[in-house]
Amino acid sequence: MPQDPDPTPARETVEPQEAFAELGRLVVGETPLQQVLARVAELTLACVPGAEEVSVTLLEGEKAHSAAFTGKLAATLDERQYEGGFGPCVDAAQSGQVVRVDDTAAEDIYPDFAATAARQGVRSAVSVGMPMPQRVLGGINVYRFDEDPLDEDAVQILQVFAGYAAVAVANHSLYASSMALSANLQVAMQSRAVIEQAKGVLMATLHCTADEAFAHLATQSQHANRKLRDIAAEIVARTAGR
Template identity: 55%
Template sequence: MNTNAGGRSAVSADTALSLAELGRIALADTPLEQVLERVAVLARDTIPGADEVSVTLLVNERPRTAAFTGTLALELDERQYRNGFGPCMDAGRGGETLFIADMATETRWPDYTPGAAACGATSSLSVPLPVQEHIIGALNIYATTPDAFDERAGELGTLFAGYAGVAVANAHLYASTAELAEGMRAAMASRAVIEQAKGVLMAEHGCTAEQAFTQLTRMSQNANRKLREVAAAVVARTRRE
């Protein structure tokens, strides 16, 4: 039987076992953090190339790591929070899956990737959680080898991110507080303006949605501003013109 570098079973077998275990979690009776911790562990053990996994949640643009499998994942998350941007936050805000093949050559987040590489991370995969009623976020998958993630890893990441999103929605089903409601309004407004800015750049440069989003992230890093602020500036410029 094939195994990956960590000695885990073939992906198809791992996936079946992980899905079976996810299905046994009683969402209504299990605290959110406990569910997300289990999702993170199963994602780490199932996604080929993954060494550590975390889950970022954003409420009112305030990020926090709700679950993590090891200190490396937590340190990498917090480095992005201190900057106010990074692949995990940009994935959650923009609704785009973001791959970093090699921290040493990545140019989209120059204030983040050198420090991440110094910590021992070499590549990463950031998958947005499906938009829920009160909150947005991302599943963050880190590797200590370059080019660790392929399209299959992205598909599996989307699967686990979807389950984490269900857990978040369930946890907040009866907790529609004013703060959470305001957080969702802010999150949706942020994502909406990013989509508008992507449309502007696609029209101006004849590029794809993915290329437009990459251009936005580079503009964000070059200006040292949050992604939503850069997107709002692009939209405002177009309206003035």
């Protein structure tokens, strides 16, 4: 039986500009990072039309975790992806891309994730990488139970919001981070660089767009049951060895 979404009180509604402004008002050092992340998830749910459950993925080195979420189902679906090391939320956080699964009943790039999500009643999902220049990689994930996926306007709002959230999270992370965390996050940044290099190789060899190159990488990752970063590294290494 599909799992119903967690019962919630009346949903908060916030205009996008108000949400952006609230993130900008957070004072570094006064608001704990966990509280910032929880508010990022809440504001995403409140300002992105059609969002029904939201989670925030953070990458530290090679480890991913859901730092905040608005419902248990979002966290559960995220964790299934972290176990295997790939899936929409992991790939979006690593690459900075927008990764869409518009119909979990007919998804061929992420079939395992889609099948699991469909069994829980999730019809579509969008993951957006937060454009962080240093220290932290992450993404925001939106899940929907309704038949129609997020429309383009909603996805654009989500992308803009992810940019504001990235600044808030990066500022707090810079304030609180240790040398060990910095080293781990450097590994994550290197992963994103390798993925970008592999995309460039594929665009040149396959004569395709950046989005098509990323889809090609994601498909190979799923079919080989291997991490996106590892597939990308092999492509870059093969090219360098020619």
